[in-house]
Amino acid sequence: xTEGHAAPGPGRAPSLEQQHASVLGGGRxxxxxxxxxxxxxxGAADAVAVAGxxxxxxxxxxxxVAVLGLTLVALNVVYLPRRFVPxxxxxxxxxxxxxxxxxxxxxxxxxxxxxxxxxxxxxKSQAIxxxxxxxxxxxxxxxxxxxxPMKDASGLFAGFALFDPEGEQLFLGTDxxxxxxxxxxxxxxxxxTTGRTFVESAGDLTGVRAGDVGTLPGYPxxxxxxxxxxxxxxxxxxxxxxxxxSRSTLVHDADANTIxxxxxxxxxxxxxxxxxxxxxxDGTALRPGFTSQVGFDNYRTVFTSSxxxxxxxxxxxxxxxxxxxxVVVTFALGLLLAVVFNDARMRGRKIYRSLVIIPYAxxxxxxxxxxxxxxxxxYGINKWLPSSLEVSWQSATIPAMITLILVNMWLxxxxxxxxxxxxxxSVPTDLKEAAFVDGATGWKAFRKITxxxxxxxxxxxxxxxxxxxxxxxxxxxxxxxxxxxxTGETAxxxxxxxxxxxxxxxxxxxxxQGLAAALSVVIFLIVAVLSxxxxxxxxxxxxxx
Amino acid sequence: xxxxxxxxxxxxxxxxxxxxxGMASLFExxxxxxxxxxxxxxxxxxxxxxxxxxxxxxxxxxLFPVWFVLLAAFSESASLSSQRLWPESLTLDQFRTVLxxxxxxxxxxxxxxxxxxxSASTVLLAxxxxxxxxxxxxxxxxxxxLALLLIQMFPAALAFVAIYLMVQRMAIFSxxxxxxxxxxxxxxxxxxxxxxxxxxxxxxxxxxxxxxxxAKIDGATHAQIxxxxxxxxxxxxxAIIFLLAFIAAQAEFLIASVVLFGQDLxxxxxxxATGLQGLLAGDRYDxxxxxxxxxxxxxxxxxxxxxxxxxxxxxxxxxxGAVKG
Numbered sequence: 001x002t003e004g005h006a007a008p009g010p011g012r013a014p015s016l017e018q019q020h021a022s023v024l025g026g027g028r029x030x031x032x033x034x035x036x037x038x039x040x041x042x043g044a045a046d047a048v049a050v051a052g053x054x055x056x057x058x059x060x061x062x063x064x065v066a067v068l069g070l071t072l073v074a075l076n077v078v079y080l081p082r083r084f085v086p087x088x089x090x091x092x093x094x095x096x097x098x099x100x101x102x103x104x105x106x107x108x109x110x111x112x113x114x115x116x117x118x119x120x121x122x123x124k125s126q127a128i129x130x131x132x133x134x135x136x137x138x139x140x141x142x143x144x145x146x147x148x149p150m151k152d153a154s155g156l157f158a159g160f161a162l163f164d165p166e167g168e169q170l171f172l173g174t175d176x177x178x179x180x181x182x183x184x185x186x187x188x189x190x191x192x193t194t195g196r197t198f199v200e201s202a203g204d205l206t207g208v209r210a211g212d213v214g215t216l217p218g219y220p221x222x223x224x225x226x227x228x229x230x231x232x233x234x235x236x237x238x239x240x241x242x243x244x245x246s247r248s249t250l251v252h253d254a255d256a257n258t259i260x261x262x263x264x265x266x267x268x269x270x271x272x273x274x275x276x277x278x279x280x281x282d283g284t285a286l287r288p289g290f291t292s293q294v295g296f297d298n299y300r301t302v303f304t305s306s307x308x309x310x311x312x313x314x315x316x317x318x319x320x321x322x323x324x325x326x327v328v329v330t331f332a333l334g335l336l337l338a339v340v341f342n343d344a345r346m347r348g349r350k351i352y353r354s355l356v357i358i359p360y361a362x363x364x365x366x367x368x369x370x371x372x373x374x375x376x377x378x379y380g381i382n383k384w385l386p387s388s389l390e391v392s393w394q395s396a397t398i399p400a401m402i403t404l405i406l407v408n409m410w411l412x413x414x415x416x417x418x419x420x421x422x423x424x425x426s427v428p429t430d431l432k433e434a435a436f437v438d439g440a441t442g443w444k445a446f447r448k449i450t451x452x453x454x455x456x457x458x459x460x461x462x463x464x465x466x467x468x469x470x471x472x473x474x475x476x477x478x479x480x481x482x483x484x485x486x487t488g489e490t491a492x493x494x495x496x497x498x499x500x501x502x503x504x505x506x507x508x509x510x511x512x513q514g515l516a517a518a519l520s521v522v523i524f525l526i527v528a529v530l531s532x533x534x535x536x537x538x539x540x541x542x543x544x545x
Numbered sequence: 546x547x548x549x550x551x552x553x554x555x556x557x558x559x560x561x562x563x564x565x566x567g568m569a570s571l572f573e574x575x576x577x578x579x580x581x582x583x584x585x586x587x588x589x590x591x592x593x594x595x596x597x598x599x600x601x602x603x604x605x606x607x608l609f610p611v612w613f614v615l616l617a618a619f620s621e622s623a624s625l626s627s628q629r630l631w632p633e634s635l636t637l638d639q640f641r642t643v644l645x646x647x648x649x650x651x652x653x654x655x656x657x658x659x660x661x662x663x664s665a666s667t668v669l670l671a672x673x674x675x676x677x678x679x680x681x682x683x684x685x686x687x688x689x690x691l692a693l694l695l696i697q698m699f700p701a702a703l704a705f706v707a708i709y710l711m712v713q714r715m716a717i718f719s720x721x722x723x724x725x726x727x728x729x730x731x732x733x734x735x736x737x738x739x740x741x742x743x744x745x746x747x748x749x750x751x752x753x754x755x756x757x758x759x760a761k762i763d764g765a766t767h768a769q770i771x772x773x774x775x776x777x778x779x780x781x782x783x784a785i786i787f788l789l790a791f792i793a794a795q796a797e798f799l800i801a802s803v804v805l806f807g808q809d810l811x812x813x814x815x816x817x818a819t820g821l822q823g824l825l826a827g828d829r830y831d832x833x834x835x836x837x838x839x840x841x842x843x844x845x846x847x848x849x850x851x852x853x854x855x856x857x858x859x860x861x862x863x864x865x866g867a868v869k870g
Contacts, residue, residue: 086683104707373617467698
């Protein structure tokens with residue numbers, strides 16, 4: 001990225017030495033040290049991308065492989081040659097914008113068509129693997145092997161030696177393959193305690209005693225360790241210190257898209273896929289389920305199910321009311337204070353002004369939590385109020401709403417105060433003078449001249465403040481958490497759309513991320529419409545100006 | 546807190562006086578009256594006295610929560626039930642509790658680290674994009690600028706469900722995934738362009754082009770122009786963007802809590818915001834009120850200090866923004 005650290009300063013011709021360096025650096029532009037910094041930075045970025053690429057390939061995460069591969073190519077195509085100059089400056093920002101800014105939006109839209117949520121987290125093949133893994137049972141009459149953990153010459157875990165006491169055969173089993181070992185090169189002993197065969201050494205491998213496996217690097221959890229069996233659907237697993245060929249009783253038929261339980265070979269039970277779970281005819285489901293496409297079901301749920309439909313419009317209405325009321329009260333108080341302190345004869349204005357903006361200087365998440373304590377119904381300000389004034393600040397709907405708007409007024413008025421103070425100064429004095437000459441009173445001049453002019457200059461900020469408060473998750477979540485909430489309803493009485501989405505997605509059991517994503521898409525659409533209107537509105541105002 | 550009064554006063558008193566009094570002074574600034582030192586009380590009250598009443602009421606409203614949390618932090622009791630309105634004894638017990646029983650310093654430095662990396666990267670990313678938009682000509686330049694304007698209307702937080710799902714999948718990379726601070730930073734940087742690039746571009750546009758042109762004639766490369774001419778000249782605006790991004794990252798709650806979802810209070814990667822919120826989670830949060838208050842005070846220190854430093858810029862910036870429309 002950087003090409004100019006030992007570069008000549010502006011307005012100075014490059015010295016002979018530097019010209020020489022430029023030639024070495026591959027042309028007129030750039031110096032040797034700039035070029036080196038560029039190569040170092042590019043190398044570091046490449047290294048990170050390659051490391052990520054390896055991990056992604058390792059986990060067969062092909063989406064990530066594609067993104068990282070593309071990034072790697074783009075990095076070198078853009079920064080190595082001297083072409084693509086604008087891209088050299090745009091690429092880093094564009095990378096973060098697309099991968100961590102735009103992609104999540106698109107992914108929200110995708111997730112809204114899935115049933116992603118508790119019990120539907122895995123992909124279908126992962127879910128089938130887990131389902132089959134849970135039903136693994138030893139194959140009838142299969143060989144029971146005596147097992148010995150083996151380490152290689154460098155001291156690392158190399159697999160289990162499997163000794164077949166009847167057939168006098170020895171295998172080395174790893175999680176990927178099973179190989180027969182030559183018995184000539186092997187030292188065996190019989191353990192006195194268990195009577196089982198222990199492999200002292202086999203070729204360059206050494207056996208590890210049961211007491212020493214704790215310090216053996218790379219030693220796996222034997223309970224879940226699986227070695228390939230003789231047939232494809234079987235595996236050798238370890239139970240009770242012995243290894244045995246095992247097979248899942250659940251057989252997946254990819255073509256029919258069914259899982260069949262063959263434990264009882266007379267009456268096999270067939271499970272069919274239904275909404276991301278394999279379900280038998282009698283309703284028994286195999287867990288875990290998996291993520292599957294559900295089309296527009298989530299949107300249908302939001303707009304038609306009794307659980308969501310009624311709540312949706314109530315939450316939407318409150319969301320608008322909250323945002324509008326927040327803008328109105330913060331602007332009203334801010335403007336009032338701006339006007340009040342806008343008189344030169346008032347003593348101590350400086351102190352008033354600096355103290356009155358204190359709420360703006362404190363982190364909002366912190367003060368929201370402080371207010372929550374103050375409005376605690378048992379231990380908060382109710383303690384000092386006469387009992388007739390004790391209000392259920394948090395358990396009754398209207399007081400909880402008033403609390404939110406009051407606290408938001410406290411958080412937001414200093415900003416409006418600063419804005420209004422500035423805007424008041426921009427109102428031309430001659431207009432006001434003219435009004436007074438014409439006999440207008442102070443109130444009338446304010447209402448007819450100062451206020452409309454002020455509104456023109458602050459309206460974009462009011463629109464921005466509305467947009468901010470429309471999605472003011474932090475305040476709602478920290479102050480009321482959407483409470484009060486009726487049992488059986490997902491949306492609390494003071495939830496806004498975004499905090500409702502949070503509850504549906506994460507703060508509920510079961511979590512329903514697919515459904516929450518559908519709600520998010522609805523919010524996106526609302527915000528898009530509001531932004532378009534806001535754009536037009538401020539444009540119109542500018543024209544008026 | 547000292548406010549630079551010059552920003553407010555400027556322009557008001559430069560114009561001659563006009564005979565507004567009484568009700569007129571309600572909404573209009575009055576002008577210094579030469580030779581009028583004393584007013585009768587009634588008139589004084591009508592003109593300025595009532596302003597003090599409003600001012601004092603406003604101060605009570607503004608400062609009550611601050612007073613409330615100060616008392617809780619220096620109280621001898623950790624419980625909200627023994628919260629007072631007037632101090633009886635001052636102790637540091639609550640500070641001791643929050644520092645000894647909870648990994649508060651950890652949260653504190655996590656937040657500082659996340660904010661620092663985020664804001665430094667934000668400035669670099671936004672400034673280099675702004676340089677391309679301001680100084681270079683390429684296909685899609687206008688379209689790109691417009692796209693940035695549109696994108697910044699949709700805050701990343703709206704897509705937090707997808708962010709949560711992405712974070713779960715990112716666990717395959719050793720340092721990323723749920724509970725990883727680096728992951729928080731990555732998603733913060735998703736919003737680094739947008740408004741910031743616009744702001745910086747606006748500033749770059751005011752730097753005379755003749756500067757880069759003469760440098761170009763002298764053989765400077767585009768990189769030299771960017772690093773050695775434009776960036777040093779734009780230091781003031783870059784500093785502001787850095788500090789504003791820093792404060793925003795300190796206060797960010799939603800994305801941090803999505804990435805840290807399911808991490809308990811002992812997790813090594815909690816931020817101050819999620820840590821303090823965790824302290825007050827549950828029904829009987831009133832029992833941990835004192836430690837929370839002490840932590841909240843400590844957590845406010847960096848932001849308050851930065852605000853002090855930034856105040857003159859914020860005040861005049863907002864004011865300018867308002868006037869400009």
